[in-house]
Every structure is written in structure tokens, then in C-alpha cells.
Amino acid sequence: MLTQKQHELLCFIDDRLKDSGVSPSFEEMKEALGLKSKSGIHRLISALEERDFIRRLPNRARALEVLKLPEGGVLEITPSNVVSLRPETPVREVVSNPAPAPAANNDVLEIPLHGRIAAGAPIEAMEGQSALSVPAALLGPGEHYALEVSGDSMIDAGILDGDFALIQKTEVARDGEIVVALIHEEEATLKYLRKDGGNVQLDPANAAYEPQRYGAGEVRIQGKMAGLLRRY
Structure with a gap:
């Protein structure tokens, strides 16, 4: 049928x-x-x-x-x-x-590649027309896109400069998840999400960087991390 x-x-x-x-x-x-x-x-x-x-x-x-x-x-x-x-x-x-x-883990899917995302000071996440071929085993359910990582603020989470973060599209995330956070509708960054009352804290995974604190209305979640792709 x-x-x-x-x-x-x-x-x-x-x-x-x-x-x-x-x-x-x-x-x-x-x-x-x-x-x-x-x-x-x-x-x-x-x-x-x-x-x-x-x-x-x-x-x-x-x-x-x-x-x-x-x-x-x-x-x-x-x-x-x-x-x-x-x-x-x-x-x-x-x-x-x-x-x-x-088997499903041999399948390869193409997902949109939307430019670069900061793992450091926030930079603009650019919309692009390219695509990235990704093993299906790295993705879960839902719609996904990829972002190239720039910076080293998430290095202790195993996310390195030049890696491709595989992002599941969502506007909600739980405390402690790694998210794509859009700040002031202008700049995007990849960080751990921490909720503190009416505020939002974006935590790095590198002791050399300080957490970033914003009001809840200043940050919008654009996705959460579903996987990582590294090219050698």
C-alpha cells in the first residue's frame, strides 16, 4: 500500500x-x-x-x-x-x-549546510545553498542542517574548530543541551544551554571563556546538536 x-x-x-x-x-x-x-x-x-x-x-x-x-x-x-x-x-x-x-548506518543523506557558527564569541550564522553528505546513523528523527564550527570554546566537549555540527531543528531545548542560540536576532553561537529563572546562560566548554548571560527575550533557540562530523 x-x-x-x-x-x-x-x-x-x-x-x-x-x-x-x-x-x-x-x-x-x-x-x-x-x-x-x-x-x-x-x-x-x-x-x-x-x-x-x-x-x-x-x-x-x-x-x-x-x-x-x-x-x-x-x-x-x-x-x-x-x-x-x-x-x-x-x-x-x-x-x-x-x-x-x-543497513541504515550505510545510508548517506544530504542536509543543508548553513555557513559557520561560533564556538567562541558570537558570529553570524550565514544561510547557504550548499549541502553536506552525512551518514544517516548520525541523525535522529526530525529535520536537520549542518554548521561549520569556528573557534575553540567547545573544545572540552570534543567540538573542534573546522568540525561540522549536525543540528536538529527545534525551538525548544532542555537545560544542559548543546544548542544553536540566536542572540538579538543577529548573531548565533554554539553553547550549553542553562536556564536561570527569567534569564538564559550560554556556557562554553573551555575554561578560557566566560559564560554569556542574557534575558530570555534576547535569545532564540534555533536547534540542538544531534551529531558531529569531522574531516581529516
């Missing part, structure tokens, strides 16, 4: 592979289906993979293979907006004896 969007995405991927031999990008899939974010595409692809309609080839960010397509039946729109195949509908195998889908 496929939802309407899953069916649309499967057909779009298959058409593109037949036309060019190359999987469409997540941005192209997002535009083709009229979605607002790539996280919706990630969920659709995962659902199609679980149902053995497609598989993702390991260690390649844009390698999708269509394993089977619905064929010969009449699609029905159910009240829950689910597209299902009639019981007698045959399934056309695109490849014979397909290899089993790779």
Missing part, C-alpha cells in the same frame, strides 16, 4: 532513471512533489525502501535503484488519501534477485 506522494515519487524516480540513468537530487524531488522541505523526501524514500520498491546504494549520496513498480491495476484513492493496488494487481520486477537493502 502506497500513499499518493509515495506513488508520485516512485514514478518520478523511475522516469528520471530511464531518461538519464541518474537519480534525481533531493531538491528536484522536493520541487516535483511540491513539498516545502527535503525532510519530507527523506521520509518518503525511507517508506518506499521499507516496502522494497527502491533501494539506496551504499556510500553514494544520489544512488537510488527502483526494484519494482505497480503495474496493470487501477489505483484507488481511499478516504485516508492512501493509494492502494487492487488485490489482483501484478507487480513488475525491475531487477531480478535484488540484493537486500543496506
Whole structure:
């Protein structure tokens, strides 16, 4: 049983592979289906993979293979907006004896790379159009983006200058979590969050730096740290 969007995405991927031999990008899939974010595409692809309609080839960010397509039946729109195949509908195998889908920790996802974030004195976090390929095992549920770390104020937390912080989008965080904090709607920094009554304290993980204290209205949470990527 496929939802309407899953069916649309499967057909779009298959058409593109037949036309060019190359999987469409997540941005192209997002535009083709009229979605607002790539996280919706990630969920659709995962659902199609679980149902053995497609598989993702390991260690390649844009390698999708269509394993089977619905064929010969009449699609029905159910009240829950689910597209299902009639019981007698045959399934056309695109490849014979397909290899089993790779484990999730071999999958690679592309997430937006939004410039640099300070692990020191606050600097501007720039919005960018680049993407970063990240092992899916480093990410949890939800929508994510990446920021390149600048500075050494979080060094005792194992976060070094030049690392890529993997951030889960959220506007709320618990005391003690590492967050992306936007200060005065202008500058962003990566720090431990400490709540002190009506104030917010942003703590570094380096004794050479002092904690930063602000009123609650001066700081807005833009995400919390979900993982770290380091290139050697």
C-alpha cells in the first residue's frame, strides 16, 4: 500500500532513471512533489525502501535503484488519501534477485549546510545553498542542517574548530543541551544551554571563556546538536 506522494515519487524516480540513468537530487524531488522541505523526501524514500520498491546504494549520496513498480491495476484513492493496488494487481520486477537493502548506518543523506557558527564569541550564522553528505546513523528523527564550527570554546566537549555540527531543528531545548542560540536576532553561537529563572546562560566548554548571560527575550533557540562530523 502506497500513499499518493509515495506513488508520485516512485514514478518520478523511475522516469528520471530511464531518461538519464541518474537519480534525481533531493531538491528536484522536493520541487516535483511540491513539498516545502527535503525532510519530507527523506521520509518518503525511507517508506518506499521499507516496502522494497527502491533501494539506496551504499556510500553514494544520489544512488537510488527502483526494484519494482505497480503495474496493470487501477489505483484507488481511499478516504485516508492512501493509494492502494487492487488485490489482483501484478507487480513488475525491475531487477531480478535484488540484493537486500543496506543497513541504515550505510545510508548517506544530504542536509543543508548553513555557513559557520561560533564556538567562541558570537558570529553570524550565514544561510547557504550548499549541502553536506552525512551518514544517516548520525541523525535522529526530525529535520536537520549542518554548521561549520569556528573557534575553540567547545573544545572540552570534543567540538573542534573546522568540525561540522549536525543540528536538529527545534525551538525548544532542555537545560544542559548543546544548542544553536540566536542572540538579538543577529548573531548565533554554539553553547550549553542553562536556564536561570527569567534569564538564559550560554556556557562554553573551555575554561578560557566566560559564560554569556542574557534575558530570555534576547535569545532564540534555533536547534540542538544531534551529531558531529569531522574531516581529516
